[in-house]
Amino acid sequence: MQNRLQVFFKNIQLADIKGFFFGNRSGYGLVFTTILYLLLLAIGFVYLYPLMFMFVTSLKSPSDLLNAMVQWIPTQLYLENYVRAFHVLDYPKTLVSSIFVSVVPSLIQAVICSLVGYGLARYKFWGKSILFGLILATFIVPAQNTFIPQMLVYKRYGILGNILCMLLPALSGQGVRSAVFILIFYQTYLSLPKVLEEAARLDGASDWKIFMSIAVPGALPAYIVSVIFSIVWYWNETFLTLIFLGGKIQTLPLQLSQFVWAYENIYPAGMENIFDRMNEAIKMSGTFLVILPLLVMYFLLQRWFVESVERSGITGE
């Protein structure tokens, strides 16, 4: 036994110890890995701090809120905040209209942007570089510089407050960040092999048929990425939604922005005892309810979100 240990220790070289702690050809080493994890955990904590704060606060009862001892772990599971926030947000109805307002324009936007991206990637025509310049320019121009005339026109035709105000720009490739999606589709179609399409053309298929039956199925991942990103951006868009749909169609983020006002309508300050008045726990519950659908979507579809940027080719080549 003694002998064996001696042999064992004899065989350990200084380089092995060094390798174990500081890394060698086959691995990064314990010290490096530990530092990496600690760093990522620390940054991750800071990064998620607002979310954790929101979630914990939303579960606090009024007495927990006043108690300075209670910071991270509420003394009881208190769900009344959520019940109230649910009522104030008018949750089922607002959720449905939020989904409607974000999903329908997203689908249309993806279809249109894919058409434009395909046209740019597959056909040679005069003015293509000008077109590219203009597409990038639409990404830079702030919505403030274009919304007033649009609003006035919509008003004249009586569609202000109608979903059409969001659909029409999406229908012509001018929706929320359409330029990004056009670039995504452009890159995707450039990277797909042309051979199949050429073969189909020789067999007499029309351009439209080639697009529908060969190009679109090949670019399915790009469609999925575009639709889910577009849903997120339409969901979170409040400036245009407020102006174009103002009050007629209420989305969750819009309802959140007038949360205090809505709360006081349902639970008037004079009628409630001091503990049940508006407090930060209720606000945080409301905020959590607003982002909940997006969180669910994100964790279900996260593979698509994270891979998307690599596909988009906006990395500069």
Next chain:
Amino acid sequence: MNLKKLRRNEMKASLREALTGYGFVIIWVIGFLAFMLYPLIQTFIFSLNSVTVTLSGINLEYLKWANYTKALFADPNFVEVLITYAVQTILSVPIIIIFSLIIALLLNVKFKLRGLFRTIFFLPVVITSGPVIVELTQQGATSAPGVANSTTIAAFISSLPPSLRGSFQFLLSSFILILWFSGVQILIYLSSLQKIDKSIYEAAAIDGASAWESFWKITLPSLSTTTLVIAVYTIITLSQFSENAVIKYIGNQTYNPQSGIGYASAMSFLYFIVLILLLVIVYFILGFRPKNRYD
């Protein structure tokens, strides 16, 4: 049908290709004219006029540059809001770039749970909307924990000139928020890091370069285009965020019956000019560099 086919075959192939190409992009061109160019020109016309909306239509009264001079010299708030926006953007962009580069470098190392961390750092992109951020900021949830209230920091801030004080307070009180805008940037960096040829690193290591040296001499130079793209993307995202003070100010002024649409239009053009200036500055800092000696 026959005739159509005949005509199609008579057409020169290149012309046919061009026409089909136009067919695919025409809808965008129409949209561009209707929802971008026309409103942009119209807004510019509005900005030169006093605009009143009546039941019968829109009345314009030509003012020349009065709206612009009013915004720049008479309005006590606008210039201040605009400068605050510019300073905050200039402060935020380097923070976002450096932070996303560090995270991307960390995530580029192969280790377990890499996917989990990637998910975490991308999460804010999905949930960040104006009202949510407002609620979180109001509760003080967006300041770096424990930093904003420390007395040394408070002393540091009060020692600053008043013009910078507000911006530094903003940095502290919404530090996490600034980091939250780096989700997409991290992924862009990550994907360009993975595209750098591994053999360059190996060659450098054989020649005796340390990891530190290869970071400065290989990694950073390879990322220069990416950094420019990221800076531009960041500026645009920040400037279009709906809780941006300038945007809110312009939005409120639009409904102001006294000044109204014409004034708001003038302000939005001034805002646009500042945005372009910021982009140009960033372009010259990041994109304009002496020619590579080894080319």
